[in-house]
Ligand code: NAD
């Protein structure tokens with residue numbers, strides 16, 4: 001099968017490209033514009049793989065999308081490309097509207113035109129809003145996004161739904177909880193905290209640290225997406241999660257303790273505006289209907305993740321010092337990509 005992965009130079013996308021190349025004979029084309037979050041180092045070693053091609057380009061560039069779909073005879077699309085960070089969406093929502101909503105709409109239109117047979121929209125549990133102390137998100141929970149990021153993902157989901165209802169276009173939506181693992185950009189909680197702990201920098205915990213997230217190892221998210229792409233039912237939504245709820249402060253304590261540093265590094269800082277209190281995913285549908293389950297428990301996944309960031313210090317140090325941005329400026333400065341214009345993630 002010829003698969004187009006969008007956003008394959010980001011955290012989850014790069015893990016997904018690796019999964020596809022390691023476990024299938026499918027041809028994989030990766031379309032990524034390399035924003036601040038896209039990093040070709042995430043795909044190191046794949047450059048000469050004959051099953052794989054990287055294309056520098058923007059999902060809002062209709063002509064480029066059209067050329068790839070036709071030129072590569074694409075049969076299935078797994079759509080990761082997005083602006084993904086909630087805090088950045090609070091600072092500047094516009095690029096979220098452009099990439100996440102308009103980009104998805106352009107992809108949908110072009111894929112329909114090209115008669116793509118499968119379109120997997122990689123969405124998020126944040127479209128459901130926030131839970132109180134009880135309950136879980138199911139696929140029937142009403143959409144109630146609270147951040148500009150979540151609102152842009154919900155809008156994209158609804159555009160996907162409309163393409164199924166109106167055009168019978170074969171789209172499937174996945175909604176996953178918080179991912180963690182190798183190659184996650186160090187602006188997100190777990191890699192930010194690990195890097196700061198290793199450098200003995202302050203650990204900024206928002207509010208009282210009692211917000212709860214439901215963590216899933218990235219490889220398990222990718223295996224679920226692949227299951228959905230191959231055997232999911234068109235027009236359906238599948239929640240993905242691993243039943244690993246934890247308050248942020250408890251998680252930060254775990255990381256500090258694992259790395260043998262002092263909890264005194266923790267600093268409680270001003271809360272995120274509109275900060276969702278709790279996420280928890282009911283993944284019963286994908287488990288029962290598609291026979292998927294996570295392969296790792298949280299303790300094992302976290303050990304692997306901490307070990308990866310310890311062993312791959314250069315990877316995140318280069319991001320935090322801006323070295324990788326200089327490199328991209330040299331490599332791609334004149335080649336038509338764009339940056340989302342956001343700053344560093346130095347913690
Ligand atoms: P990320 O920020 O690490 O990567 C996003 C990638 O998309 C980058 O490589 C970036 O260069 C690319 N991109 C951005 N704008 C683009 C454009 N206009 N054209 C082409 N490429 C573009 O994000 P991530 O954490 O890997 O998330 C991937 C997807 O999964 C997103 O759609 C996100 O909403 C969803 N998701 C993430 C999580 C999570 O915990 N990280 C959980 C559930 C769902």
Ligand code: DAU
Nearest residue numbers: 084085086124125126177178187188189204205206211248
């Ligand atoms: O639930 C899925 C979502 O998970 C994805 O859709 C998003 O793309 C992804 O970024 C993630 O969103 P969160 O906002 O939950 O992730 P983040 O890592 O930014 O924050 C996790 C929790 O940690 C959240 O409650 C805010 C808190 N936090 C975060 C940072 C960066 C802190 O307390 N301090 C921090 O410095």
